[in-house]
Amino acid sequence: MHQIAAPRGRVTTTVGQATLGVASSAVRVGTAAHEGGRSGVASDFETLLGAARAGNPRALSALFRDTQPLVLRYLRAREPRVAEDLASEVWLGITAKLGTFEGDEAAFRSWVFTIAHRRVADHRRKQGRRRTDPVPGDQLDGVSPQDTAVDAIEELTAQEAIRRLVAPLPPDQAEVVLLRVVADLAVADVARITGKSEGAVRVLQHRALQKLAAVTTRPQSAV
Amino acid sequence: MTPSPRDDASFDRLLDGTVAPGDVPAELAEVARLVRAARGPATAEELRTAAAIAAAVPTVGAVVPLREARPRGRRALVRLAIVGGVVLVGATAAAATGNLPAPVQSAVSSAAERVGLDVPDGEPPPPADDPALPGPDVPPEQARPALCAAWAQDGKPKRGTAFDRLERAAGQGGVDEYCADVLTTVPVSPGGPGGSTGKPADTPAATGGPDGSTGKPEGTPGTTGGPDGSTGEPADTPGKPADTPGTTATPPSSGPPSSDGRPDGAGPPTKPDAGDREGKADRAPQP
Numbered sequence: 001m002h003q004i005a006a007p008r009g010r011v012t013t014t015v016g017q018a019t020l021g022v023a024s025s026a027v028r029v030g031t032a033a034h035e036g037g038r039s040g041v042a043s044d045f046e047t048l049l050g051a052a053r054a055g056n057p058r059a060l061s062a063l064f065r066d067t068q069p070l071v072l073r074y075l076r077a078r079e080p081r082v083a084e085d086l087a088s089e090v091w092l093g094i095t096a097k098l099g100t101f102e103g104d105e106a107a108f109r110s111w112v113f114t115i116a117h118r119r120v121a122d123h124r125r126k127q128g129r130r131r132t133d134p135v136p137g138d139q140l141d142g143v144s145p146q147d148t149a150v151d152a153i154e155e156l157t158a159q160e161a162i163r164r165l166v167a168p169l170p171p172d173q174a175e176v177v178l179l180r181v182v183a184d185l186a187v188a189d190v191a192r193i194t195g196k197s198e199g200a201v202r203v204l205q206h207r208a209l210q211k212l213a214a215v216t217t218r219p220q221s222a223v
Numbered sequence: 224m225t226p227s228p229r230d231d232a233s234f235d236r237l238l239d240g241t242v243a244p245g246d247v248p249a250e251l252a253e254v255a256r257l258v259r260a261a262r263g264p265a266t267a268e269e270l271r272t273a274a275a276i277a278a279a280v281p282t283v284g285a286v287v288p289l290r291e292a293r294p295r296g297r298r299a300l301v302r303l304a305i306v307g308g309v310v311l312v313g314a315t316a317a318a319a320t321g322n323l324p325a326p327v328q329s330a331v332s333s334a335a336e337r338v339g340l341d342v343p344d345g346e347p348p349p350p351a352d353d354p355a356l357p358g359p360d361v362p363p364e365q366a367r368p369a370l371c372a373a374w375a376q377d378g379k380p381k382r383g384t385a386f387d388r389l390e391r392a393a394g395q396g397g398v399d400e401y402c403a404d405v406l407t408t409v410p411v412s413p414g415g416p417g418g419s420t421g422k423p424a425d426t427p428a429a430t431g432g433p434d435g436s437t438g439k440p441e442g443t444p445g446t447t448g449g450p451d452g453s454t455g456e457p458a459d460t461p462g463k464p465a466d467t468p469g470t471t472a473t474p475p476s477s478g479p480p481s482s483d484g485r486p487d488g489a490g491p492p493t494k495p496d497a498g499d500r501e502g503k504a505d506r507a508p509q510p
Contacts (some may be wrong), residue, residue: 064273064277065270065277067275068269068273069265069269070273071434072269072273084272084276084342087272087273087276088276088280091276091277091280092280095280103474111456154254155258156257158260158261158262158263159262160260161257161258161260161261164257164259165254165261180239181238181239181240181261182262184239187235196438202231202470205234205238208252209237209254212251212253212254212257213250213254216253217249217250217253
């Protein structure tokens with residue numbers, strides 16, 4: 001049984017006789033209460049991961065459902081046309097190596113997005129070109145500060161919010177923002193995945209926020 | 224909050240969604256809203272797509288369990304050990320026959336010596352004219368009386384490596400004359416010439432004494448100096464005349480050519496790369 005309790009986002013998964021609570025994408029709505037809860041489910045995640053590594057199909061399915069929406073968001077932001085194909089490849093890579101994985105939830109998420117990052121890189125290498133080019137904010141597909149101001153946050157889907165976050169950014173800044181926001185990775189993990197130093201990652205995210213602040217600033221009247 | 228490179232904690236709180244839009248400077252409020260939206264719960268569409276992908280990927284639910292992954296590693300070790308054993312046996316066999324290149328031959332010889340195996344080290348044999356060592360084709364001084372006693376025991380010509388060497392040491396004068404001189408000038412140790420077996424009982428093992436062969440000689444003793452093909456070394460014992468004309472200075476026909484020095488620093492064979500290069504990009508982290 002797989003239940004999703006939105007909006008707090010705690011996924012409760014029943015594997016055999018054990019009930020496993022797993023932090024999912026829905027959990028990561030940043031609240032202090034949630035942050036306290038994340039550490040509480042660490043052992044649950046380890047139980048789920050252990051069951052999945054042992055080949056328990058329900059545990060594996062639960063792990064997949066908790067992880068795949070995040071991977072999809074990331075891939076749709078980077079390669080929207082082939083995101084689902086790449087997601088399949090990512091999951092193939094996960095299942096192939098899951099038996100040898102050791103680590104906690106953060107390490108697992110970092111590993112998953114390492115695979116996703118490299119699948120995108122492989123795809124782009126095959127294509128011979130990069131699709132994510134910097135686009136000036138005023139040329140974005142109907143996105144403007146005014147649009148952003150008008151939209152109510154409740155009406156924004158996660159994917160649309162991601163698109164607005166990364167569209168104005170150069171590829172390297174967009175990648176850092178994606179991994180920090182969507183994958184919820186620490187600076188050190190982002191640095192390892194992108195092959196940059198932590199200092200370089202922090203500089204990139206600083207520039208990205210400056211750029212986003214300039215693009216999305218609301219009129220003073222709207223604040 | 225103003226974006227500043229010195230305010231990493233503020234950036235972190237903004238990006239991980241732990242700060243509310245109203246708690247950030249106005250220019251970042253919209254960014255904070257977008258971040259929180261981007262980190263929102265999985266939508267129904269995302270869950271449906273994830274389920275569809277799960278159904279399409281055959282390996283979901285068929286992950287290799289950890290308990291099976293470990294024996295796979297052990298099997299790889301067993302295979303590596305078998306391959307290593309075959310290589311070691313093959314290398315030792317090749318080294319025993321001296322068929323390896325000089326550096327490898329020396330390395331294998333050193334390794335085999337530690338386990339009690341006698342493998343040639345690929346060094347060239349000492350030169351026959353080394354005054355510090357007895358030549359390989361003449362019997363050493365201390366063995367000559369015993370050999371001569373055995374030669375003269377029943378008056379019949381003898382064959383064997385030791386007697387061949389004795390013939391070469393005798394030179395043109397013949398073994399009988401040579402041995403007469405030896406036996407009259409050097410006292411024979413007890414048990415040598417008087418022995419009933421005819422073998423030089425006290426012949427040092429290094430001389431390669433009579434091998435017990437009683438076969439007939441293929442050549443007359445008078446035609447001494449002819450190389451028998453085993454060493455090709457002329458009898459150039461000091462004080463003795465050279466062999467018959469035409470048989471002098473025959474170069475050695477045995478021994479490794481151009482092995483004019485012991486190779487130093489011969490390292491072990493390069494280890495095979497046992498790393499599994501497949502899936503390097505996806506290798507699970509091992510904290």
